[in-house]
Amino acid sequence: MTILVVGATGMTGRLVVEQLLEKGHEVRVIVRSPDKYSAEILKNPSLAVVEAAILDLSDEALADLVADCHAVVSCLGHVMDFRGVFGKPRRLCTDAAQRLCSAIEKNNPREPTKFILMNTVGVKNPQCDEPRTWIERGLLFLLRYTLPPHKDNETAAEHLHENIGKNSHHIEWCSVRPDSLIDAEISPYEIEKSPVTGILSGRPTSRANVASFMVELIENVNVWSDWKFQMPVIMNAEE
Template sequence: MKVGVLGATGRTGQLVIAEALKRGHSVTAIARNPDKLKQKHDNLSVVKASIFSAEELTEAFRDHDAVVSALGFSRSPPVTGYTESMKAAVAAMRASSVKRLVLLTAFYTDVTAAQGLGFFLNLFVKFLKHLLTNMREMEQYLESDAGDLDWTVVRPGGLNSRAARDQALVQREAAMAISGAGVASYIPRANVARFMVEQLEDDRYVRKAVAIAVNS
């Protein structure tokens, strides 16, 4: 497949690129600052485009089969980057006839789902409230306005930069989080990236959200 990656210079985005290349895909890394990307590969090209410009993204997505987004924004309010970039990306996907989209959000995008689940979790969710709320607004935008696209929302818990765990991930469709005995609250970005790239060839979670975790 020919895959466009948003958030390509980020910690998860770079792992998405490496995983996609490893699986034989061709990758276009879309970045505001292409010089930041140090990876080199015959099947990797880097394009400078604004994630908020449907026009620039349409050009970047032309002749592609899929888009993967690992964009991330600051938690300071107002947080609008998720919805604003997704509206531009959806318009661009329509204009360039790309249907498959895999994107990253997080546990507890519906912040009310954390209520009653303990003091520390509630404190954490409160700290990230504006970020999580804009992620949820992006998910809701896809649910209500992007039924013509084959999107999959991937919701992990806390991310770390450790090596990928060699195990099948715990997966729960439509869940806001996965917790309980035997489930780790952190997941390596490498496992998240691998899962996201696997979704490109799997239609199980098309137009769905899925929470993922590793066993502890």
């Protein structure tokens, strides 16, 4: 299969790239700094690297990059420094999701392309009644109006729910919501429709598990049929 990954130099995105290459897929990436990859990965003939900031690419270039892709994975996230959080682009994840989805639609693919968005457990699934305590609601309200990256994660997920929906002939989507990210090896993990703990007492989720679940979504038709058009929460299994 051919898969485009964006946010592919990030701590999760690079694991998605590595796992896809290990499984023999053709992987395209759009990255600002290819030098973040090892020489060994860059030599892999199944990896095609486009050096650019995704939002600087033209609509035509994006349409070329998503052409013939079985799946598009976005692991974009704001760099956690003052400029990354408060500077432009404030709608990195949302604008990238919108433009990649438009690029897919423009190509009129015969089979729907899978669009997999890395999101967060802090974003509510509008399809489910996900109860939140008063403290959580207050905290999320504050985050929404003070931290642009949180709002960006919300509007990126909204785009998939409201603008793409479930009836597109060209796109099927899944918005993966990790709990608190940690760096650890692949291990047993759980997938739930909604958060099982409060967002303030979240369970750790290893980035390798997030990557592994995204690869399962791409490769396994049953896993895809279970989770498409949903916002699964992923967390490491309790020991």
